Amino acid sequence: MNVNKNMTPRYIFFSFIILFFSCQDKCNEYTTYVNSTPVYSNMESLRDSVYYDDERDINSPGKLNYKSGYLFISETGKGIHVIDNRVVSNPKKLGFINIPGNYDIATKDDYLYADSYIDLVIFDISDINSIKEVNRIKGSFQNYYENRMLFSENLGIVTGYNEEVIEEFIESKDCELVF
């Protein structure tokens, strides 16, 4: 009995403290976040953008393939640098094969095999100064892009993301949740 009597004021005190903290004012605030939405490109327009271009700077190199004095260096996701490496002390950039969605390379005889998103593309490299697309096996690597939700029949291929910074006004937000 005695113990209970002593405890009562303490309970009341703690209850007040809890009440005091839980009844804070509501506050207004701005939050910002990045909203990223996928950009789809039509596969046909990607297929039309394969061409042999002038040499360009190497920015983001990926795979290497060496064949008979010439070297192919992939520019991750963009295409292939063609390099004359017959004089190893002075390698020269000859040109650039523009291939959207390219990551890998293989070569045999007069032909180069490359991926372009879901397609396998075959190039004739017999004239190193005039490399030409000669065939394309469409949809060869479809699984990979489908499994990763990067390809849909209707929309095409995800080729990038639009990032938008969004500022939002939140009224009467519980201040306890503001970080």
Place this chain on the structure above:
Amino acid sequence: MKIKSLLIYLVFLLSCDSSSDFSFGGNVSGDVQMSGESSGTGIGGSMARFTIKGDYLYTVDSYDLKTFDIKDKVNPMITSEVNLGWGIETIFPYGENLFIGAQSGMHIYGLENEEEPKYISSYEHVTSCDPVVVQDNYAYVTLRGGSECMGFNNQLDIVDISNLNNPRLFKTYEMINPHGLGVDGNCLFISEGEYGIKMYDKTDLDDLRLIKHFDDIGSLDVIPFQGVLMVIGSDGFHQYNYDCENAEMSYISTIPIERM
């Protein structure tokens, strides 16, 4: 006299013919043990996901191994599609087999039927990024940790594959941040990412000897070929002369990378 000069002329002709394919100077050291044994097939690095062996193009993505018949080179025909599991990263052909680097380990596929590679065995290791190259009875696998590789180990595993059905770890060497790698003769080259390129003498697999370490370049993958090491790194394309017999390696040239 006439016959003699004719002979000299013939020898001259032949020597010109044999050297016309490659104009690399220097010695041809050891046998070239890269993907692409036949002269008509290009050589890829250890990070390759496409490789050609004979009349077939083999490709790996994150899940599947696909085989294309390229007897008609302009019109590849898909002949098989094999599910490989998860985290597939690289493919390396050697002898009658394909060696596939995955985040869970190395898978060996047999090419008895070139149109449809058949699973033989796996060498399991901790989760990491791991390209693989092969020479004779050993596979060289680098394991790299880090966020995208989901692991903590940075090492070289030498795997005894003399019994293809039962690959066994032979020895592990600590590395810094290993990426691609290459072997040629007694030379072993390891790309150490931002920590440069290393050349080892691997005559004694129990005691790899570090010959050179160029730490002033970035190095992601290599192709060693006929005494020239081609290196691709985050800062450019670099080339070195190497000589396995005399344990030498020297810098030749660079194409620098232009940052956007």
